[in-house]
Amino acid sequence: xxxxEGATPAxxxxxxxxxxxxxxxxxxxLYLRHLERWNDEGLQVVSSSQLxxxxxxxxAQVRKDLAYLGNIGQPGIGYHLPDLVAALRRCLGIDxxxxxxxxxxxxxxxxxxxxxxxxxxxxxxxxxxxxxxxKIGQVVDGLTVQSPDKLPEVLAKTKAELAVIAVPGxxxxxxxxxxxxxxxxxILNFAPTVLRVPPAVSLVSVDLxxxxxxxxxxxxxxxxxx
Amino acid sequence: xxxxEGATPAxxxxxxxxxxxxxxxxxxxLYLRHLERWNDEGLQVVSSSQLxxxxxxxxAQVRKDLAYLGNIGQPGIGYHLPDLVAALRRCLGIDxxxxxxxxxxxxxxxxxxxxxxxxxxxxxxxxxxxxxxxKIGQVVDGLTVQSPDKLPEVLAKTKAELAVIAVPGxxxxxxxxxxxxxxxxxILNFAPTVLRVPPAVSLVSVDLxxxxxxxxxxxxxxxxxx
Numbered sequence: 095x096x097x098x099e100g101a102t103p104a105x106x107x108x109x110x111x112x113x114x115x116x117x118x119x120x121x122x123x124l125y126l127r128h129l130e131r132w133n134d135e136g137l138q139v140v141s142s143s144q145l146x147x148x149x150x151x152x153x154a155q156v157r158k159d160l161a162y163l164g165n166i167g168q169p170g171i172g173y174h175l176p177d178l179v180a181a182l183r184r185c186l187g188i189d190x191x192x193x194x195x196x197x198x199x200x201x202x203x204x205x206x207x208x209x210x211x212x213x214x215x216x217x218x219x220x221x222x223x224x225x226x227x228x229k230i231g232q233v234v235d236g237l238t239v240q241s242p243d244k245l246p247e248v249l250a251k252t253k254a255e256l257a258v259i260a261v262p263g264x265x266x267x268x269x270x271x272x273x274x275x276x277x278x279x280x281i282l283n284f285a286p287t288v289l290r291v292p293p294a295v296s297l298v299s300v301d302l303x304x305x306x307x308x309x310x311x312x313x314x315x316x317x318x319x320x
Numbered sequence: 321x322x323x324x325e326g327a328t329p330a331x332x333x334x335x336x337x338x339x340x341x342x343x344x345x346x347x348x349x350l351y352l353r354h355l356e357r358w359n360d361e362g363l364q365v366v367s368s369s370q371l372x373x374x375x376x377x378x379x380a381q382v383r384k385d386l387a388y389l390g391n392i393g394q395p396g397i398g399y400h401l402p403d404l405v406a407a408l409r410r411c412l413g414i415d416x417x418x419x420x421x422x423x424x425x426x427x428x429x430x431x432x433x434x435x436x437x438x439x440x441x442x443x444x445x446x447x448x449x450x451x452x453x454x455k456i457g458q459v460v461d462g463l464t465v466q467s468p469d470k471l472p473e474v475l476a477k478t479k480a481e482l483a484v485i486a487v488p489g490x491x492x493x494x495x496x497x498x499x500x501x502x503x504x505x506x507i508l509n510f511a512p513t514v515l516r517v518p519p520a521v522s523l524v525s526v527d528l529x530x531x532x533x534x535x536x537x538x539x540x541x542x543x544x545x546x
Contacts (some may be wrong), residue, residue: 116534119534120530120534123527123529123530123534124530126533127512127527127529127530128455128514130440148514151508156529163489182534186533186536186537186540187536187537187539187541188533188536188537189513192532192536194532200431200434201427201428201430201431201434202427202431202435203459204427204431205426205427205428205430205431206528208426209490209512209528209529209530210488210506211489211512211527211528212528212529212532213446214525214529215529215532215533217524217529217532217536220526230357255539256410256532256535256536256539258532262436263436263437279539279542280535280536280538280539281535282532282535283529286356286435286436286437288353288374294541294542296538296542297536298531298532298534298538300526300528300531300534301349301350301353301437302432302435302437302438302526303349303435303437303438303440303441303443304346304349304350304353304355305354305421305508305526306438306441306443306482306484306508306524307340307347307349307412307414307441308345308441308522308524309482309506309507309508309522309524310351310412310413310414310418310482310506311332311345311413311414312411312498312522312524313413313482313505313506315413316505316520316522
C-alpha cells in the first residue's frame with residue numbers, strides 16, 4: 095500500500111468539471127501500463143471489456159473512468175489505442191519529462207536508477223544527493239553524488255520539481271525539510287516513516303512493509319478458510 | 321499504487337462475522353505503524369482522534385475500523401496502546417514470523433535485505449534465489465544464493481510461504497510459475513509487469529512507476545490551480 099498525502103485533487107482537473115478520485119488516478123496508471131504494452135504489440139483498437147478483463151475491473155467502471163478523458167471512444171467499436179494512450183498520459187501529466195533528484199545513494203537508489211519503468215514514463219534522475227562525505231564526488235550511473243547543501247542550486251540548474259527520498263527512516267524528515275526549503279514540488283518517499291510537508295508540496299509514500307503486511311494478511315485469511 | 325490480486329477476503333475474517341475491505345486492511349497497517357512508534361515512545365493510551373489526526377482520517381472511520389478488532393477501547397478514555405498493537409498484529413496475521421524467499425539478487429534485493437521495516441514486522445528472508453550462474457554460491461547478508469531449481473527443497477526446508485520477486489519484468493512470470501509450482505502461498509512482486517497466478521496464491525504487486533505517476537499527477541494538478 096502507499097499513502098498519498100499533500101495536495102488533493104479537489105479542483106484543477108484537466109477537464110475542469112469533475113473531480114478525479116485517487117482510486118481513479120491509480121486505475122489510470124494501470125490502464126496506461128496495459129495499453130502501452132498492447133500499443134507496443136501493434137494493437138490498434140481496444141474495448142473497455144478487454145481492458146477490464148485484463149485488470150479484473152468491470153466494464154462499466156472502465157467506461158466511466160475513460161469518459162473523464164472526453165469523447166475518445168466509439169460505441170460498438172472501442173478506443174483507438176494510440177489516442178487513448180496519449181489522452182491518459184496528458185491527463186496524468188506525464189506527456190512531458192519530469193526531471194527528479196534522488197536523495198540517499200544506497201542500494202535502493204541504485205535499483206531505482208536502473209528501474210526501466212521510470213525512464214519510460216518520462217521520469218529521469220538528473221542529480222544524486224547524499225550526506226555521506228565518502229559518497230560525495232562518486233559517480234553512479236553517470237551522475238556525480240553531491241552534498242545536500244547543494245540542493246538549491248541543483249534544483250535551479252536541473253529544473254527538477256520532483257525528489258525521491260531513499261534514506262533511512264531517521265534521516266528522512268530532515269531531508270524532506272531541506273527539499274521543501276530548496277523548492278521541490280513533489281516528494282516520493284521510500285523511508286519507513288511518516289513525513290510532514292507543507293500543503294503546497296505533494297507527497298506519496300511507499301511503505302514496503304505495508305505491502306508485505308497486505309500479502310501476509312491475504313495468505314493468513316486463506317489459511318482461515320475451511 | 322499497488323495492485324492486490326489473488327485470494328480475496330470474502331470470508332475467513334478473524335472475527336468471522338464481517339468482511340474487511342482492502343482499504344481497511346491498508347489503514348490497519350498504517351495505524352499499526354503509528355501506534356508502534358508511540359508504543360516505543362512509551363505512550364500508554366491513545367484516542368481515535370489522535371490516531372485520525374496523525375493519519376488525516378476522520379475519527380468516525382478510525383472508530384469503525386477499530387471496532388472490527390472487538391471491544392478493546394473504553395469510551396471517553398481511549399485504547400490501551402499495547403493491547404491495540406497486539407490486536408492489530410493478530411488481525412493482520414503478523415503475530416507470528418513469516419519466513420520469505422527473495423528471488424533476483426540485484427540492487428533492489430540488497431536494499432530489501434537491509435530494509436529494517438520488514439524484520440520489525442516479522443518478515444525474514446531465509447533464502448536467496450537467482451538464475452545467474454555467476455551469482456549462485458555468492459553469500460549476501462549471510463545467505464548463499466541458490467539456483468531456481470532448488471526452490472522446492474528450499475521451501476520445504478525453510479517453511480517459507482512468501483516470496484518476493486525482484487527480477488526484471490521479462491523474467492518475472494517465469495519466476496512466479498516456478499514459485500507457484502514449488503508451493504509458495506503469497507508473492508510480493510516488484511517487477512514492472514502484470515503477473516498471473518492461480519487463485520489459491522495471493523499476489524501483491526508494487527509498481528514503482530505508478531507511484532511516481534501519482535506524484536506527477538498531484539504536482540501537475542497543483543500547477544493547474546490558479
